[in-house]
Amino acid sequence: MSFCDAETSSPFTPRTVEGNRVSNRIGTKPLSVDSAYRELSGSGLGGVVIFVGRVRPDRIPAGRMGSLLYEAHRAPALAAFHRFELAARRRPGVARVVLWHRVGAIRSGEASVIVGVAAPHRAQAFDACRYLIERLKVEAPIWKTARAPRAHRRRLHPRPSAARR
Amino acid sequence: MTGSITVLFFATAREATGRARIDRPVDAVGIAAERLVEELSREYPKLVPILKESRWVLNGDYIRKTHVVLRRGDEFAIHPPYSGG
Numbered sequence A: 001m002s003f004c005d006a007e008t009s010s011p012f013t014p015r016t017v018e019g020n021r022v023s024n025r026i027g028t029k030p031l032s033v034d035s036a037y038r039e040l041s042g043s044g045l046g047g048v049v050i051f052v053g054r055v056r057p058d059r060i061p062a063g064r065m066g067s068l069l070y071e072a073h074r075a076p077a078l079a080a081f082h083r084f085e086l087a088a089r090r091r092p093g094v095a096r097v098v099l100w101h102r103v104g105a106i107r108s109g110e111a112s113v114i115v116g117v118a119a120p121h122r123a124q125a126f127d128a129c130r131y132l133i134e135r136l137k138v139e140a141p142i143w144k145t146a147r148a149p150r151a152h153r154r155r156l157h158p159r160p161s162a163a164r165r
Numbered sequence B: 001m002t003g004s005i006t007v008l009f010f011a012t013a014r015e016a017t018g019r020a021r022i023d024r025p026v027d028a029v030g031i032a033a034e035r036l037v038e039e040l041s042r043e044y045p046k047l048v049p050i051l052k053e054s055r056w057v058l059n060g061d062y063i064r065k066t067h068v069v070l071r072r073g074d075e076f077a078i079h080p081p082y083s084g085g
Helices: A033-039 A073-088 A120-140 A160-164 B011-017 B031-044 B045-051
Strands: A015-017 A021-024 A026-028 A047-054 A069-074 A096-102 A106-107 A111-119 A142-147 A153-155 B003-009 B021-026 B055-058 B061-063 B075-079
Touching: A026 A073, A033 A047, A033 A096, A033 A111, A033 B045, A047 A120, A069 A096, A073 A096, A073 A120, A096 A120, A111 A120, B003 B031, B011 B045, B031 B045, B031 B055, B045 B075
Parallel strands: A026 A096, B003 B075
Antiparallel strands: A015 A021, A047 A111, A069 A106, A069 A142, A096 A111, A142 A153, B003 B021, B055 B061, B055 B075
16 A cells, blocks of 8 residues: 555655755655754754654554554645745744654554754744644644554544644 | 546545545546536545545645636545644
8 A cells, every 4th residue: 555645765865945954754764863863963053852753552442553554645745844844944043954754554652753953042943843743733734544453443533632742 | 539637535535435546537628626526425425524624636736616627637636634743
């Protein structure tokens, strides 16, 4: 089964847009916090904030959830990431941004999303990171479905409480 | 000469139709997005409640649900509410 409507596993290559390094990615490979931290390095960037969203082993009617199945409409999702990043960069101090989302079957405990920001000061990095993850959850065409250990499945609809993740 | 529109279904829309994509033949005039969705609703009744809360995307851009004509070669996607993260 395909989890994107197009190629998902192309290796990530940093690009530069308007003089800024861009790090947006949607793929099936496991996400690495260490790699994100390296991507956020830079002289004078004293505040680095990395948010990691992980799959929880929630209880569902069919038992304890085994994994989440994530899928994306790749081109519009990457376009949305680009919009989020441009908006974040208009905030004071934001120098580096990482927006990585994994798709496919992701087991509980594994990371589904990494959002990172590097800025000269911590408040700038915290604010921008929160801004990015909240926009991603609401505006990026990405979906998840709970998968029980057996064949029972249900769709996870977005709810206000979802912002707790 | 014939051509088609590609329709993409994601998440609940995919589950309701049992298809991730279909290729819909259209004539040279094309078809209004609303009409295509009406036809899909008749063919896939389980899709009806999902369509009420979905966004429509034409060639990667969100579209309003009126006055848009789809033409051969277009990609039309149904986006149920998002739940990434």
